[in-house]
Amino acid sequence: IPDGSITKEKIDASVLAGKQDKTTIVTETEGSASYAISPNVLTKLGTLASSVTLSLDTSKEEAGVSNVYDIIFSTPTDAPSITWPEGISWIGGSAPAIAGGKTYEVSIMDNLATYGEY
Numbered sequence: 001i002p003d004g005s006i007t008k009e010k011i012d013a014s015v016l017a018g019k020q021d022k023t024t025i026v027t028e029t030e031g032s033a034s035y036a037i038s039p040n041v042l043t044k045l046g047t048l049a050s051s052v053t054l055s056l057d058t059s060k061e062e063a064g065v066s067n068v069y070d071i072i073f074s075t076p077t078d079a080p081s082i083t084w085p086e087g088i089s090w091i092g093g094s095a096p097a098i099a100g101g102k103t104y105e106v107s108i109m110d111n112l113a114t115y116g117e118y
Helices: 008-016
Strands: 025-027 034-037 042-047 052-056 068-074 103-109 112-117
Touching: 034 042
Parallel strands: 025 042, 034 052, 042 068
Antiparallel strands: 068 103, 103 112
């Protein structure tokens, strides 16, 4: 705090500086065969039109923070196959079995993935 006086507002402003963009939502074009997922934003892929390959765009990682990759996608009636990023482990031991007509939310941090299905 430059002027030496400490207030809650100054601490909040200092801690939050540059963090307001962390809730950015990136909506990808539906129907692509591959997607590079960026860290620290929510990537909405829409309904997958066909099988896809997902990768993590580690070139956009921030130093000094735990970079998190968040992905949401839906599947059509006939479930497509998903090729997940290399080198990740899954809570529960394996990647989800993708079903048709579902929505999936996947979060990856420190190469550990967790997901929800509804």
